[in-house]
Amino acid sequence: MSDLRDDLRTEAEALDAADELAAKRKEFVLDETVYLDGNSLGALPANVPGRLAEVMTHxxxxxxxxSWDESGWWTAPERIGDRIAPLVGAAPGQIVVGDSTSVNVFKALVAAVRIARDAEGTGGPGGTGSSDNPSGGRDEIVVDATTFPTDGYIAESAARLTGCRLVPVAPGDVPGVLGDRTAAVLLNHADYRTGRLHDLPGLTAAIHAAGALAVWDLCHTAGALPVGLDEHGVDLAVGCTYKYLNGGPGAPAYIYVRESLQSRFDSPLPGWNSHAEPFGMRPEFEAADGALRGRVGTPDILSMLALEASLDAWEGVSVDTVRAKSLALTDFFLRCVEAYVPAGRVESLTPAAHAERGSQVALRCDDAGDVMRRLVEQGVVGDFRAPDVLRFGFTPLYVSFGDAERAARVLARTLA
Amino acid sequence: MSDLRDDLRTEAEALDAADELAAKRKEFVLDETVYLDGNSLGALPANVPGRLAEVMTHxxxxxxxxSWDESGWWTAPERIGDRIAPLVGAAPGQIVVGDSTSVNVFKALVAAVRIARDAEGTGGPGGTGSSDNPSGGRDEIVVDATTFPTDGYIAESAARLTGCRLVPVAPGDVPGVLGDRTAAVLLNHADYRTGRLHDLPGLTAAIHAAGALAVWDLCHTAGALPVGLDEHGVDLAVGCTYKYLNGGPGAPAYIYVRESLQSRFDSPLPGWNSHAEPFGMRPEFEAADGALRGRVGTPDILSMLALEASLDAWEGVSVDTVRAKSLALTDFFLRCVEAYVPAGRVESLTPAAHAERGSQVALRCDDAGDVMRRLVEQGVVGDFRAPDVLRFGFTPLYVSFGDAERAARVLARTLA
Structure with a gap:
């Protein structure tokens, strides 16, 4: 065992020495802790406090x-959206930042149902004042039954308000329930619990074949692996910015509206920021052109500009490189766990196949809550998801192979 | 004229010397500018940068x-809500902070319609999955036609999604349109353009007499005058925190849900933060007890904790004192304008009667856009609202009588 440990430590050192992202670690505020919870809250980028001090004092x-004009506050939602765009495979002009993920799920789903109905001619003109509850036509919203719960709660509300029926199914079962009643499908790109990556290209194609719209939640993948929104024809997408994008606690989320759908994007939250002429203060609503339709109220500037600064860490970074390191990290961690932890003590819920794996490892054990508490006490921070899951997130910009080896070692000692 | 100026300057000095809020000015970052735009963006409280630096680095x-547990991040929305509560006349446990004003208007209006219908027995059980478009019953949302436009746009969307008809009227005409079809009424406490204060107690009573719910937008009054939400039986209220509350650009808004309505508050945005057991990650939604039902997604911590720090300025301050100073300031400014500006050059849109006045003065003149640009160049900052309104906001915590006199003097010179 001690030989094996020496071998894996040596291997970690070699992997870290060869890591082309290794220098990025210096751009984050880290300490002796092994921080494997960047899939819940990304670490602090070192440049953020200085930038935010300037925003506040100047x-x-x-x-x-x-500053709304002179410091570019007013245009921050679309400017920052354009900086997130290349990380999720989107051309500029399709993403705006603002609101929470839950609120963006609501906008996206209601708008998707309206677009699907307009395409069918069953939803009326779709303009202001038309009913959202036509009889017949597309009246089903399919939702990932294994998704992070908020998506399901919001989908239920969107269904209720648009007169739809909610159809919760496991992502793999989605193709079987699609049909001419399906208006929209909401899926999470990666399962928040197991880390399983779902087949975005294949499922999007199946949804389109049924004449429905595909809405993807990218919370657990943006910044960790290539998403390819434009390439795969995704209709609408949402995501948070505080996990692999390191934007800060509760940082504003974003919404992507495919360019070809923007003129039909009919928001259920048409705040003044989405008006064609926001300062005209006109009583009639006229939607702005483009992705601006996804905006609602006054943008939350402090949080938003902290996020903008945090995105500097991505300069010169290829998402393909990030993905390669992510898979290498999770592979290596799983090997260390297998080597160090007694057989049968934990069960990996994370798929072995790369094509089915996000950037986290989920291990099941009956005493997961207690185990995670003791890991944190020993400086290895992951998180616990009830009832029995240990989650370890691997943020390729700042997690090292040495971290992975140490985490597995401390885990083995804790489980012993 | 020069004698008159001397007199008014001397009077300003005396008023400032007697001002019991004068010491509060030191708690804000101010310079030689006369800042009369606190009704759009409140000035920076001096303690905010230090507090936010601590939030970021520690x-x-x-x-x-x-920090979600140990630094109290998770409970920030209700904790900060309880600090805003006394400023708007609310007992604790009825306000949560989060999202934008527009999003909160949406929550409040849809929830109000549902409550009004449940009370009538026309809306079904109101639980998840019930239709929001019953036939008959209460199917009208009355909205202030002179309100800040976003409220009207969002009200239109709430009406569309709940199968209601929107009835836009001037606030004074509200009583005349109320009836047994009225579900909810959305009113702005003060007109954003003219500064006119609407009769919250009287209109709320009239709305209740018709069996409908009163939803008030407090953006232009919270922090400037007593609101008396509990005293006057207001049902739901929303407001921003970046005007007289000085919470920062785009700081999170809040929603008030009267205690007796909380068990019937059925949010159209039931995100995981409003769940009875948020970390249970249960697929079925079960609403939390109390005002927490107004929460949606993950709170925007940086902006929220900046707001929390900004509220320190209210320690030991009575809203009645603030109101008295506000009226004295706007009275004095109007007297200076009358004394300095040639008769007929501007027209005050702000009511002379104290009971009808908020904390701003609106002056109409044909060249208002150009005039405001030149005022700003000379260090007097108000704002312009198309097509012809000069707005001057008076934040009693940091605006002095000397500021008011100087602003009128520079205005007169600019208009000459």
């Missing part, structure tokens, strides 16, 4: 109201 | 994910 403190 | 940077 932009808010001195320029005050003038 | 809470996010060191504790990371542990």
């Amino acid at each position: 932009e808010w403190g001195k320029l005050r109201i003038r | 809470e996010w940077g060191k504790l990371r994910i542990r």
